[in-house]
Amino acid sequence: MTEKTPEPETEPVLVTRDGHVAVLTLNRPDRRNAINRAMRRAIKKELWNADADDDVRVVVITGAGSAFSAGVDLPEALNGPPPRTEGPTPTQIMRAIGKPVIAAVNGPCYTGAFEFAVNCSFIIASEKAVFADTHASIGLLNGWGGSAMLPRTVGLPMAIQIILSGDPIDAETALRIGLANEVVPHDTLLERTLEIAHSIAASHPGAVQRMLRLLKEGAGASVAHALGLESEASASWRSDGKDIGARFDKRSTKSS
The missing domain is CATH 1.10.12 (Lyase 2-enoyl-coa Hydratase; Chain  A, domain 2)
Structure with missing residues (x-):
């Protein structure tokens, strides 16, 4: 009997280039791009790589499939060492690098992923985007900068409502409160985000x-x-x- 060769593990983050723009795609669509340890390592590595590459001027981050990301992979997180043992968080790296990072939010963006998107330079959202921070709802606290960055984006009263209630926010509401810079038709999300990214990349x-x-x-x-x-x-x-x-x-x- 021939032993079956194990399937190669899918890359947790796909990296493509469009001129001076690096596009990072969170790539666990079967798990709604839940952020596990491998993905966290890959995100940090690719952000540092982009920062060190003089030919990269802007970074775009989006999700594969129908979701941006459902947040941290809870089953893995509950059965392994705490993320704080992994060194700097992805959002600490994001805040440290010197190049703009644009979140192209293509669908649900929850909890840890919501914090991740809020730490980007700004958000362009698909009409299908839905945002929620459910940390408090499930008995957790922000750990990726959400409580610090969100009030600076939407104001303190709205940040309190979003974080303490855990209620989902649709794309139009995100636009109205300043969470998203633009809301665009779903099929044109990456095209529009790249258009903005190239406009920035064309500057000095x-x-x-x-x-x-x-x-x-x-x-x-x-x-x-x-x-x-x-x-x-x-x-x-x-x-x-x-x-x-x-x-x-x-x-x-x-x-x-």
């Missing part, structure tokens, strides 16, 4: 990274402190004048 990469850091640093600061950060950054920033002229000409041609 050094200026994009410095402005992104400035925006992050100023987001939780007082207006006076944020203005001081801007003044300091502007005074120390130097760019190639020829490069500025070439990019200005390119943008002018594009808009005419």
Whole structure:
């Protein structure tokens, strides 16, 4: 009797390139892209890889199949070592890298995945997207930055309602409260997200990274402190004048 060769394990994160944009696809569609240990390791690795690659200027993250992600793989999490033994969380890596990360939310985005999406630079949502943070509902606490980042996105009262109730939020509500920047037809989600990503990638990469850091640093600061950060950054920033002229000409041609 011939011994059956085990099926190769599916890559938990698929990585493709579209010009200067790296697309990371959470790839456990049979488990609604539940985030297990292998996926967490892969996400962290690919975020660091994108940050270190000068040819990558923007990262897009989406989900395979019908869901963005159902959140952390609870059966695995309840029967293994706690995630804190794995080092930095994926969202800590995401906040640390210097390039914009766009979440293209194509369906349900729950709990840990909701925190993951909130930590992205911004969200573009399919009309089929549904968001929910069910940590408190099932007796858990946020651990990936949700309680810190969500109030900065939707305001404190709305963040309290979302986190404490666990109620699902449809795409149109997400747009209304500022959780999602845009809601687009489901079939055009990746196309529209890539269009935005390429618009960012066409800008001066050094200026994009410095402005992104400035925006992050100023987001939780007082207006006076944020203005001081801007003044300091502007005074120390130097760019190639020829490069500025070439990019200005390119943008002018594009808009005419």
